[in-house]
Amino acid sequence: MKNQVISEVSIIPVGTGDTGISHYIAACLEVLEGRGDLSYRLTPMGTVIEGPLDTVMEVTRQMHEIPFSKGASRVVTVIKIDDRRDKPSTMADKIESVLKQLPSVKT
Amino acid sequence: MKNQVISEVSIIPVGTGDTGISHYIAACLEVLEGRGDLSYRLTPMGTVIEGPLDTVMEVTRQMHEIPFSKGASRVVTVIKIDDRRDKPSTMADKIESVLKQLPSVKT
Amino acid sequence: MKNQVISEVSIIPVGTGDTGISHYIAACLEVLEGRGDLSYRLTPMGTVIEGPLDTVMEVTRQMHEIPFSKGASRVVTVIKIDDRRDKPSTMADKIESVLKQLPSVKT
Amino acid sequence: MKNQVISEVSIIPVGTGDTGISHYIAACLEVLEGRGDLSYRLTPMGTVIEGPLDTVMEVTRQMHEIPFSKGASRVVTVIKIDDRRDKPSTMADKIESVLKQLPSVKT
Numbered sequence: 100m101k102n103q104v105i106s107e108v109s110i111i112p113v114g115t116g117d118t119g120i121s122h123y124i125a126a127c128l129e130v131l132e133g134r135g136d137l138s139y140r141l142t143p144m145g146t147v148i149e150g151p152l153d154t155v156m157e158v159t160r161q162m163h164e165i166p167f168s169k170g171a172s173r174v175v176t177v178i179k180i181d182d183r184r185d186k187p188s189t190m191a192d193k194i195e196s197v198l199k200q201l202p203s204v205k206t
Numbered sequence: 207m208k209n210q211v212i213s214e215v216s217i218i219p220v221g222t223g224d225t226g227i228s229h230y231i232a233a234c235l236e237v238l239e240g241r242g243d244l245s246y247r248l249t250p251m252g253t254v255i256e257g258p259l260d261t262v263m264e265v266t267r268q269m270h271e272i273p274f275s276k277g278a279s280r281v282v283t284v285i286k287i288d289d290r291r292d293k294p295s296t297m298a299d300k301i302e303s304v305l306k307q308l309p310s311v312k313t
Numbered sequence: 314m315k316n317q318v319i320s321e322v323s324i325i326p327v328g329t330g331d332t333g334i335s336h337y338i339a340a341c342l343e344v345l346e347g348r349g350d351l352s353y354r355l356t357p358m359g360t361v362i363e364g365p366l367d368t369v370m371e372v373t374r375q376m377h378e379i380p381f382s383k384g385a386s387r388v389v390t391v392i393k394i395d396d397r398r399d400k401p402s403t404m405a406d407k408i409e410s411v412l413k414q415l416p417s418v419k420t
Numbered sequence: 421m422k423n424q425v426i427s428e429v430s431i432i433p434v435g436t437g438d439t440g441i442s443h444y445i446a447a448c449l450e451v452l453e454g455r456g457d458l459s460y461r462l463t464p465m466g467t468v469i470e471g472p473l474d475t476v477m478e479v480t481r482q483m484h485e486i487p488f489s490k491g492a493s494r495v496v497t498v499i500k501i502d503d504r505r506d507k508p509s510t511m512a513d514k515i516e517s518v519l520k521q522l523p524s525v526k527t
Contacts, residue, residue: 145251352526
């Protein structure tokens with residue numbers, strides 16, 4: 100089985116003159132729509148992506164490019180990759196492991 | 207109205223000898239349970255917290271301490287604070303702004 | 314001896330209409346100047362601070378406030394805390410440990 | 421001229437049973453040694469890399485792999501990319517811009 104990672108990406112356009120950035124985020128997420136080789140989930144602070152590491156890095160690279168194509172001149176992108184190779188780990192598994200120990204947790 | 211921020215915290219115990227860290231995370235989340243002054247949400251890559259900045263920093267400080275109380279000797283904590291003061295912004299608002307533009311997004 | 318942590322803070326004003334942010338950074342660093350209880354070091358991607366955890370969090374809180382006082386309406390602050398309690402660890406120690414193993418490293 | 425970015429990478433092996441991680445870091449840095457297409461600088465909290473974005477992502481991918489080749493089973497890698505396209509920006513430029521405004525800053 101191909102190793103899967105879980106990664107989170109936050110894309111922050113800088114100097115756009117507008118404090119709202121949701122239209123940039125929406126455009127970044129279109130990169131992920133309709134791909135069969137990745138799962139993702141939007142959170143209030145970023146996008147969590149699950150898939151093979153090389154694929155995840157490739158789409159992150161594409162997402163980073165989107166704000167420039169919409170007029171931004173500077174983009175800060177923060178990526179956090181969690182790569183566990185001793186056993187399969189999915190986004191659902193990680194949440195589930197915590198819920199088993201603290202069932203009242205809000206997700 | 208008191209200004210609210212949205213923050214994400216990831217707590218990573220280092221050198222524990224065990225690749226699994228969910229019991230540390232569950233213990234960290236107990237700090238957030240039952241507080242009336244904060245909202246939170248567990249994601250596969252961290253915990254998103256919404257509340258007044260000083261309160262958010264105070265609980266983050268408490269959460270950071272938890273793995274030490276459970277035996278860890280080194281902890282790396284990553285915090286990302288999104289503080290918007292031109293208009294109220296909640297976790298739900300941020301998701302909603304993106305969904306309005308791209309209704310197919312998974313959350 | 315009081316436990317010391319090493320922390321890195323990056324402060325990103327959002328929506329300012331100017332891609333340059335060095336005047337915000339310079340103002341944030343003034344918070345650190347002349348304090349006897351902390352050491353710091355500016356890097357191309359953030360500011361590394363060394364000191365007791367509570368003090369580090371207090372100055373980070375102050376630094377985060379600076380861009381607002383200079384007109385920004387939204388600030389994203391990223392903080393990474395490295396807290397090691399099994400032995401004292403300084404900024405200089407961390408660099409030194411790597412250099413001992415790879416003397417050609419550029420710092 | 422090819423666009424250059426400045427990126428910071430922190431590689432955190434998880435569950436290794438040893439709080440010290442400098443030998444992993446030293447091995448990661450060997451990936452950067454002797455490359456003519458990149459500059460880098462070790463800081464107490466990560467490695468700052470300057471070069472074309474695709475090259476920076478390629479070496480970051482290689483660095484992330486190193487702890488696994490040395491026995492780690494889980495690695496968390498945090499990457500922060502600063503990509504400015506309205507004018508050339510180097511690690512030295514970024515520091516210099518701040519120093520011009522606050523000459524007493526320690527670097």
